[in-house]
Structure formats: structure tokens, C-alpha cells
Amino acid sequence: MRRRREAWRAAHPTAATVLSVTVTVLAAVLVVGALLLPNTVVGLRPVKFARIPAEAIIGAAVMLALPRRPRIALAAVSGVALGAVTVLNFLDMGFKQYLGRTFNPILDWTLLSDAQSYLNDSLGRTVTLAATIGVVLLVLLLFLLLALSTVRLGNLLARNTGAATRGTLIAGVAWITCSSLGLQISGVPIASDRTASALKIEARNVADTLRDEAEFQKVAKVDAFGDTPGSQLVPDLRGKDMIFTFIESYGRSAIEDPIEAPGVDATLDARTKALAKAGFHAKSGWLTSATYGGSSWLGHSTTMSGLWISNQQRYRTVMASDHMSLTDAFKKTGAFDTVGVMPGVQKGWPEQKWYGLDKVYNAFRLGYKGPKFSWSTMPDQYALQQYQERVHSKKPTAGKSRMSLLILTSSHQPWAPIPKMVGWDQLGDGSVFKGIEAAGNKSADVIADTTKSRQEYGKSVQYSVTALTEWLERYGDDDTVLVFLGDHQPIARVSGNHASRDVPVAIVAKDPKVLDKIADWNWTDGLRPAHDAPVWKMSSFRDRFLTAYGSTPHPKKG
CATH class of the missing domain: 3.40.720.10 (Alkaline Phosphatase, subunit A)
Known part of the structure; x- marks a missing residue:
């Protein structure tokens, strides 16, 4: 398989280059898009995706410092983790649209079966089954694509250490400058730490949920x-x-x-x-x-x-x-x-x-x-x-x-x-x-x-x-x-x-x-x-x- 791939590249160098660049660009778009994805439907505006994600800069710096095997492992794990955050963002969108609140990762998984029952009653068993299978496949595909994308981008950085280091430093300086000056586009800060902030919020929600459970038992x-x-x-x-x-x-x-x-x-x-x-x-x-x-x-x-x-x-x-x-x-x-x-x-x-x-x-x-x-x-x-x-x-x-x-x-x-x-x-x-x-x-x-x-x-x-x-x-x-x-x-x-x-x-x-x-x-x-x-x-x-x-x-x- 590998020999065939190399033979095809040798026979079609221009097409191979175009394909490689296209896949790399798509991988970057997918990762950056996931890092910047808001968790509300009303927040889905183009300007939200025109920001500089701090997590990408930090991730690039870490990847540049790691040898090959740890780099690939970390990239794959990071892609899966980013997939999980993305799924939570989509769940937040749905819950806000229907229940007026965000998804609680401790308590709300059981409500997904209720949602499935509701769709079954509203749209029929066949449509519901197809939708359920489709959602599961899309989630699995999202995890796979993000993992492959982060690995590909990590390898790209390793192959171009000099340019990648300079680019990372420039992006870092740009992020710090935009953050310090509070620069915005249409009211949206250019410097973003969307995913890091989301993880902090989720961690706080989990802690609050566990604390609330203990306190409410006393109240009841x-x-x-x-x-x-x-x-x-x-x-x-x-x-x-x-x-x-x-x-x-x-x-x-x-x-x-x-x-x-x-x-x-x-x-x-x-x-x-x-x-x-x-x-x-x-x-x-x-x-x-x-x-x-x-x-x-x-x-x-x-x-x-x-x-x-x-x-x-x-x-x-x-x-x-x-x-x-x-x-x-x-x-x-x-x-x-x-x-x-x-x-x-x-x-x-x-x-x-x-x-x-x-x-x-x-x-x-x-x-x-x-x-x-x-x-x-x-x-x-x-x-x-x-x-x-x-x-x-x-x-x-x-x-x-x-x-x-x-x-x-x-x-x-x-x-x-x-x-x-x-x-x-x-x-x-x-x-x-x-x-x-x-x-x-x-x-x-x-x-x-x-x-x-x-x-x-x-x-x-x-x-x-x-x-x-x-x-x-x-x-x-x-x-x-x-x-x-x-x-x-x-x-x-x-x-x-x-x-x-x-x-x-x-x-x-x-x-x-x-x-x-x-x-x-x-x-x-x-x-x-x-x-x-x-x-x-x-x-x-x-x-x-x-x-x-x-x-x-x-x-x-x-």
C-alpha cells in the first residue's frame, strides 16, 4: 500500500502536492474551527472563527519540543480530547435551544434517551433510528478526523522546525498583543482561549454539581x-x-x-x-x-x-x-x-x-x-x-x-x-x-x-x-x-x-x-x-x- 502511494506520488508530483496541501489545510481548518467553536446557536457567526486560538499556539510549541513518538501520542490524545469538547459544545447548543441551559456532563446523559423517545414519537421509528445511527457515526468520525488532523499537523511542524518555530513565536506575540490591547472584530476579541475557558467552566460545573448534591441532601x-x-x-x-x-x-x-x-x-x-x-x-x-x-x-x-x-x-x-x-x-x-x-x-x-x-x-x-x-x-x-x-x-x-x-x-x-x-x-x-x-x-x-x-x-x-x-x-x-x-x-x-x-x-x-x-x-x-x-x-x-x-x-x- 505504501509502495503504491509512493509510486503514485512519483508519477503525479503536482497532483500529490496539491492533494497534500489540501488535506493539511483542511486539517488545520478542522482543528482551529473546533478550538473556536462557540456553544450557542446564536454565537455561530463567521467573526467567531476569525480569531487566534491560544490553545493552538501552546500546542504547537509543545509539539515542537517533543520527540516523534511522544509527539504523535500527545497529538492523537489531544485530537480525541478536542473531539470531546466539540461534542459538548454541540450538546450545549441543543440544550440551550430546547431547555434554556447548558448540558450537564454529570446529570444529563439520561435525558438523551428521553430525546430519542421524543423523536420516535414525533418523527417515527425509522427516522429516529436513522438519525441515531447517523449521529453516532458522525461523532466517531469527528473523533477520528480530529485525531488524524492533530497528528498530521504535529508531523508537519516537526518536518519544518525552523519555519514552525518562527510562526509559533509570531502567533504568540500577536495573541499577547491583541489580548493586552483588547483588540476586537465586531465586538469579538481577536485573542481567544475559548476551549481552555470551556474546560474550566466544565470542571467548575462538575465540582458545583457534586457539591450541590451533598448540600441538597441536607436541605431535603x-x-x-x-x-x-x-x-x-x-x-x-x-x-x-x-x-x-x-x-x-x-x-x-x-x-x-x-x-x-x-x-x-x-x-x-x-x-x-x-x-x-x-x-x-x-x-x-x-x-x-x-x-x-x-x-x-x-x-x-x-x-x-x-x-x-x-x-x-x-x-x-x-x-x-x-x-x-x-x-x-x-x-x-x-x-x-x-x-x-x-x-x-x-x-x-x-x-x-x-x-x-x-x-x-x-x-x-x-x-x-x-x-x-x-x-x-x-x-x-x-x-x-x-x-x-x-x-x-x-x-x-x-x-x-x-x-x-x-x-x-x-x-x-x-x-x-x-x-x-x-x-x-x-x-x-x-x-x-x-x-x-x-x-x-x-x-x-x-x-x-x-x-x-x-x-x-x-x-x-x-x-x-x-x-x-x-x-x-x-x-x-x-x-x-x-x-x-x-x-x-x-x-x-x-x-x-x-x-x-x-x-x-x-x-x-x-x-x-x-x-x-x-x-x-x-x-x-x-x-x-x-x-x-x-x-x-x-x-x-x-x-x-x-x-x-x-x-x-x-x-x-x-
């Missing part, structure tokens, strides 16, 4: 109501039909974004009037969610625990603890049966114990025979009707009331296709939705279009709010108390790169005493919170709610 053991007897928990809600409902991705953007808000606001106002006509009244405010764009379970657990559950490690810690959830508080009274309706749960759900739910209806226990709507296993209207038939219409255990936890899914991305409301008496086993699903938008078309994503997101929220409030109007009674809220804002591509993490929350009831208890919260009348309505951290809701409805604090200290 402290509970203002942890030792409160059941007889002193929510005494003012005894006898009530208590329902807590999360609406997927229902964020402030739905109410205030110029594209999404007109339809959503009109729906909220119309449903406020319809509920008032049926005797229900509402108050609403804002909560700042612990998550953004996804990981809904972090929002659910933050609301119910009174703790700031902002990552998967914190979530696991709380689920393994005896820290009381808001739903478990109702169970501890002994005066409520507790039930969950979780159409998004498609596997074992051990969290049921921590939530204090006597019974849970997952996606497979609701009898749905219709089509999936992308990720959502069934339309919210169907899930609510099944809740009515299987739970709400049944009498609780003698002498008890009922507390329910519902998690609705129709407003989950990619917001295509979106269900439509049908007659409540026509729902049957869900087959009525086959035509609606078939006539709806295709997920791939909406995912690829930001404006359309925003429009369809707004429509999905309108659908979920309408389904929930129509159910309340149709089946609620004098003792029904509904608390509903969003778990997080939609993805950054829909809500904007600088959107808040606020979500709407509302309490709806017929009994005026229920809303009188929260009069000092200064929430807005109706389902649509005012722009300047109070904003609380989501983690503060549990204790405020328990206090408002007569619970007596008995702190439990770790």
Missing part, C-alpha cells in the same frame, strides 16, 4: 410541615373535591408573546366568562419554574415538594426522601382518597409512593383506542372524560373526599398534529380522533418552521385550557376546587432565547370562601394573570398553599 431533610399531624393539614379544604392539574409547556409566553397570545388570551377570557356563568370564579398569578423547555417532572416535583428541583440529581434525591409532597399532605389527613391520572406515563412509575397517590391511571389504563398525537398518547379531552368516568363520577371511600393529580399532555412539543374538541358524548374509546389526527399537521413540517411552531404551540394551549375548563363547567360541583398551572415555558426556539421561566397558575372554585383564603395573595381575578401579577418561585407554592388553607407548621429538621 428539612420540612416546615414535615411533622405536622394529619389532623392539622389543610383543615379548610376538608370535604372538597380537590384537583391539581399541570398543563404541559403552559408558560408566560403563551399569554404575552405577540404570535401566541392573541388566541390564548381570547380563550382564557372566554373560558373565564363561561365558568362564571356556571358559578365558578378564579384567581391567577405567576410561578417561576425550576425547569425550562422540558423535563416536566422537575416542575411537577418542585411545585409539590416546596423544594427547588432544578436537575435530575435533586429529583432522585427528593423521590428517595420522606419530604412531604403537597399531594401526600392530603393523604396524610386520612380524609381524602388520592388518585393520579397520567396519560404521559408509559412505564413503571415508582414516584407514585412519594406523591402519596393511592391509585394511578397511566396511558395503558385509560382504554384509549385512538391515534397518538405525536408524543401525546391521547387528547386531553379524552383523558379528562376517562377521569370523569373512572374516578370523578365514583364516590370516594365512605366518609372521605378526593384529591386528584392530573397531568395533561396535548400541549407537548412538537405541537403537531393538535387534537380538536369534539362532543363530550362522542368520545367513546377515542377512535373519533383518527380523522382529526390524519388531517392535522405533520410533526416534521412544524418542527422545521419556527413561526409555525409558535403558532401551533398557542393553538395547543388553547385546546388544553378549553378541554380542562369545559370539563370543569360540565362536571364540577359546589365542592370542586381546581388548581391548574404550567410546568414550564416552551422551548427557547418558541418562547425566545431570553424569555422568563414564569408559568401561569390559577385556583378555580364555586365556594367563595376558597378564594377568600388567598385574597392577600393579590392574584388577578380570572384565568389570565395580569402582566404585573405577583411572581413567586415555584418552590414557594406548597407552603403558601398549606398555610392559606389552615395547615399548622411543625418543622422537621434534618
